Amino acid sequence: MSKRSIFKFRLYVTGDTQNSAQALANLTAICREYLPNRHHVELVNLLQEPQRALADGVLMTPTLVILSPSPVRTIVGTLNQTDLVLHALGLETAAA
Amino acid sequence: MKPGRTRRAGIQIKAPTGIIGFDEITGGGLPRGRTTLLAGGPGSGKTIFALQFLVHGARYCKEPGIFVAFEETPKRLAANFETFGWKLAALQKQKLFFLDARPTPDLIQSGTFDLSGMLVALGAKIKEMGARRIVFDAMDIVLTLLPDQAAKRREIYRLHEWLLARDLTGIITAKVGGDQESSLDQQPFGFMQFMVDCAVILNHSVEQGVSQRSLRVQKYRGSSFDEHESPFLIGKNGFEVAGARTLGHAHTQVVHERVSSGVERLDTMLGGGYYRGASVLITGFPGTAKTTLSGSFVEAACLRGERTMFVSFDSDFSEVIRNLASVGIMLDRFVKNGLLRIVSVRTITGNAETYLLRIKIFAKEHGARCVAIDPVSTMSSSASEMIAHSVVERLIDWSKTEGITMLCTSLVDEMASRTVGMSSLQISTLADTWIHLNYLAQAGERNRGLSIIKSRGTAHSNQVRELILSDAGVTLADIYTAGGEVLMGTLRWEKESAERAANEVAEVAGKLKHVRLNAEEAELEVKVKSLQTELVAKKTEKELLTRTSESRERELSRGRTRVRELRGGDAAVPRRKKTR
Numbered sequence: 001m002s003k004r005s006i007f008k009f010r011l012y013v014t015g016d017t018q019n020s021a022q023a024l025a026n027l028t029a030i031c032r033e034y035l036p037n038r039h040h041v042e043l044v045n046l047l048q049e050p051q052r053a054l055a056d057g058v059l060m061t062p063t064l065v066i067l068s069p070s071p072v073r074t075i076v077g078t079l080n081q082t083d084l085v086l087h088a089l090g091l092e093t094a095a096a
Numbered sequence: 097m098k099p100g101r102t103r104r105a106g107i108q109i110k111a112p113t114g115i116i117g118f119d120e121i122t123g124g125g126l127p128r129g130r131t132t133l134l135a136g137g138p139g140s141g142k143t144i145f146a147l148q149f150l151v152h153g154a155r156y157c158k159e160p161g162i163f164v165a166f167e168e169t170p171k172r173l174a175a176n177f178e179t180f181g182w183k184l185a186a187l188q189k190q191k192l193f194f195l196d197a198r199p200t201p202d203l204i205q206s207g208t209f210d211l212s213g214m215l216v217a218l219g220a221k222i223k224e225m226g227a228r229r230i231v232f233d234a235m236d237i238v239l240t241l242l243p244d245q246a247a248k249r250r251e252i253y254r255l256h257e258w259l260l261a262r263d264l265t266g267i268i269t270a271k272v273g274g275d276q277e278s279s280l281d282q283q284p285f286g287f288m289q290f291m292v293d294c295a296v297i298l299n300h301s302v303e304q305g306v307s308q309r310s311l312r313v314q315k316y317r318g319s320s321f322d323e324h325e326s327p328f329l330i331g332k333n334g335f336e337v338a339g340a341r342t343l344g345h346a347h348t349q350v351v352h353e354r355v356s357s358g359v360e361r362l363d364t365m366l367g368g369g370y371y372r373g374a375s376v377l378i379t380g381f382p383g384t385a386k387t388t389l390s391g392s393f394v395e396a397a398c399l400r401g402e403r404t405m406f407v408s409f410d411s412d413f414s415e416v417i418r419n420l421a422s423v424g425i426m427l428d429r430f431v432k433n434g435l436l437r438i439v440s441v442r443t444i445t446g447n448a449e450t451y452l453l454r455i456k457i458f459a460k461e462h463g464a465r466c467v468a469i470d471p472v473s474t475m476s477s478s479a480s481e482m483i484a485h486s487v488v489e490r491l492i493d494w495s496k497t498e499g500i501t502m503l504c505t506s507l508v509d510e511m512a513s514r515t516v517g518m519s520s521l522q523i524s525t526l527a528d529t530w531i532h533l534n535y536l537a538q539a540g541e542r543n544r545g546l547s548i549i550k551s552r553g554t555a556h557s558n559q560v561r562e563l564i565l566s567d568a569g570v571t572l573a574d575i576y577t578a579g580g581e582v583l584m585g586t587l588r589w590e591k592e593s594a595e596r597a598a599n600e601v602a603e604v605a606g607k608l609k610h611v612r613l614n615a616e617e618a619e620l621e622v623k624v625k626s627l628q629t630e631l632v633a634k635k636t637e638k639e640l641l642t643r644t645s646e647s648r649e650r651e652l653s654r655g656r657t658r659v660r661e662l663r664g665g666d667a668a669v670p671r672r673k674k675t676r
Contacts, residue, residue: 017212053217054221058213060210061210073204074203075205077206080206
């Protein structure tokens with residue numbers, strides 16, 4: 001895994017509800033710690049763009065989609081288990 | 097669907113489901129603008145119920161609907177339910193929307209989540225298509241993903257609030273374990289049950305190897321409902337509930353019209369035939385011509401031009417026709433011209449409830465005015481006694497409500513009981529007319545005897561008759577009683593001929609006596625005449641005699657006077673004056 005690869009995220013939230021706000025905070029923290037200057041986050045607020053939920057098949061919120069590097073993975077929830085998120089990102093060895 | 101009960105002050109308070117029977121149980125359908133919980137074990141029919149509710153709304157109530165599928169793909173659902181003829185593909189264009197809400201299998205979960213994203217999306221869709229109904233199918237799937245009870249509770253609550261705020265009529269289906277009554281109380285379903293306005297529980301059990309489906313409305317806020325378990329069936333048009341009739345529902349029309357039994361002498365015995373709309377029970381041992389009597393009833397109905405249905409549990413369609421043709425009952429022609437429908441149900445599978453529903457559906461489809469069921473006792477062999485009894489009760493009830501004249505036969509097991517009228521289903525009390533057929537074994541013969549045990553509202557013959565089957569048809573013959581014994585068959589024939597001979601002898605003797613008496617009478621009359629003549633002669637003679645003796649006396653006295661005058665000896669003048 002190349003250290004220079006950029007992580008592209010898309011986070012679906014519903015406004016600043018408790019779960020959504022937590023997820024955003026957790027994601028920001030992970031990015032700051034493990035992926036400094038190597039990430040790009042697209043924030044989708046379903047309250048403003050409800051059609052995207054159906055179009056993208058995202059029904060549970062918050063949902064984080066890891067667009068790249070491939071494969072595309074989906075994590076649902078507040079992202080409060082950092083290990084699990086890092087594992088999904090393939091970063092757990094770096095953390096160790 | 098049911099006017100009068102669904103409308104109150106111009107506002108519909110119930111959303112009809114279009115499920116036969118269910119709308120009757122609940123008095124119009126599900127609570128409009130509220131949430132209903134539909135709980136049941138796997139394969140209990142939750143999805144069918146829910147989808148039928150949506151389809152009905154979309155097709156007939158101008159209420160488009162959304163189906164949120166947590167378990168199955170919309171494609172598979174559509175394929176599965178195509179057989180019901182709901183035209184899902186056409187509806188899906190604008191009136192029905194399927195949302196594939198299955199969690200992806202490779203989904204990673206970290207921390208809690210909520211359904212607000214989905215609800216937001218649905219909100220947009222609802223606005224777009226003007227949906228009024230919504231179904232969340234297999235809610236349990238998504239709930240298991242939630243990490244703790246509090247989160248589950250919160251999401252259910254969120255969903256409920258969301259539904260209420262949009263004034264949607266919603267169904268949430270949830271699987272519960274096999275022993276549903278106990279698992280229903282478990283979280284989070286217990287909580288759901290408290291929250292929703294209506295809860296319906298579907299049950300699928302096997303009793304004595306026979307599958308039984310039943311449905312129970314557990315709660316229904318703000319409405320009365322039938323709270324008993326009602327059996328249901330998943331038929332070719334979807335869900336059908338055998339609704340128990342609520343009191344005061346039926347408007348049975350009492351008529352005085354009679355319908356023929358197809359046997360002329362039986363009609364006479366019944367004082368003109370069965371009553372229109374009556375239920376007739378024919379009980380008897382195997383082979384006592386129960387089917388034949390049903391056949392003649394059916395034939396008579398067809399001859400009157402009435403649409404008729406014959407349900408046979410014993411024989412195949414063609415067997416029925418052949419067997420009845422052998423006793424001169426020709427049903428073939430009526431099947432051809434469409435008046436008669438013969439339904440043959442093999443007794444191997446199915447339960448009493450299924451039979452009842454099928455009979456009802458077929459009769460409705462055919463528009464039958466007369467129905468014969470042969471034999472109704474089959475139902476008891478395929479269900480527990482209690483269920484079978486209630487089924488037959490409802491069958492009779494149904495036929496009365498519909499004004500259908502129904503004839504049922506019931507087999508009596510010869511071995512089990514020889515007492516007259518032991519009907520295993522005990523439906524004899526419900527039937528209006530009860531005819532019992534039995535065998536009389538006598539002098540090396542078995543002969544069929546027919547008697548009317550009861551016939552409500554009609555005078556009926558008390559006599560036991562012999563039932564004779566021949567290729568010319570069914571007839572009843574008089575029975576001879578001799579020394580307190582009933583004579584049938586050959587004995588009856590012998591008795592008949594003996595009586596005929598005796599009659600002839602008596603007749604001849606009578607004639608002879610008549611002739612002799614005539615002769616005697618004539619003789620006497622002659623005698624009377626001659627005596628009368630004699631009498632006249634005697635009278636004349638007597639008169640003559642009197643007259644002669646008087647004149648002679650006169651002559652004598654005149655002579656004496658003359659003599660005295662002639663003698664002139666005495667002063668005879670004064671005496672003469674005196675005598676003159």
